Amino acid sequence: MIEKTSIEILIEYFKRYFPLNETEAEQIRQRFTERKIKRRGFILQQGDVCGHFSFVVSGCLKMYALDQAGKEHNLQFAFEENWITDLSSFYSQKPSRVFIEAIEASTVLQIKQSDLLHLYTHYHKFDRNFRIIIERKFIELQNRVLQSISSTAEGKYLSFLEEYPQLSNRLPNTEIASYLGVTPEFLSKIRKKIGYKS
Numbered sequence: 001m002i003e004k005t006s007i008e009i010l011i012e013y014f015k016r017y018f019p020l021n022e023t024e025a026e027q028i029r030q031r032f033t034e035r036k037i038k039r040r041g042f043i044l045q046q047g048d049v050c051g052h053f054s055f056v057v058s059g060c061l062k063m064y065a066l067d068q069a070g071k072e073h074n075l076q077f078a079f080e081e082n083w084i085t086d087l088s089s090f091y092s093q094k095p096s097r098v099f100i101e102a103i104e105a106s107t108v109l110q111i112k113q114s115d116l117l118h119l120y121t122h123y124h125k126f127d128r129n130f131r132i133i134i135e136r137k138f139i140e141l142q143n144r145v146l147q148s149i150s151s152t153a154e155g156k157y158l159s160f161l162e163e164y165p166q167l168s169n170r171l172p173n174t175e176i177a178s179y180l181g182v183t184p185e186f187l188s189k190i191r192k193k194i195g196y197k198s
Helices: 006-015 022-031 087-092 113-122 124-150 153-163 173-180 184-197
Strands: 032-037 042-044 052-058 061-066 072-078 099-102 106-112
Touching (some): 006 022, 006 052, 022 032, 106 113, 113 124
Antiparallel strands (some): 042 099, 052 106, 061 072
């Protein structure tokens, strides 16, 4: 069986949402660049301008910020067929306040801002599709903020399982705990309690 290329995986991803003609598929081939990242490698560091929108072909990445004490706070995870970028830095072209790092060895396809704007302008299917991607990310963020002010730690973990069911046994406890804002030890207690309930 012939393995699909990264670009073919992305083209098939888009085709699930809307039909692509050969010209549009060729635009994807021309404007996306494959990049392989080692575990703990970065595609964005704090202080750099975010130059790319990234599609995860394989692996898993995290977006996080550091507090004044240097502690990591995970904001988002992205695994296969997910998108990740610092939207604020990408569109404003101002220095980023976050890091995007590979938790696992990963392969991503990246598109530069100028190339994405070209697709928006000349191929309106992409404009609509990326608007939906961004709207979903905004909804995720809004739900996360609401959980942080109204949910218990257990409730936050249950929401995490709903949002990232593929990652519950794939990520170390430390990464999930950082996302939830609890200690790894407290997360272990929550997991035992939920396991006992089920």
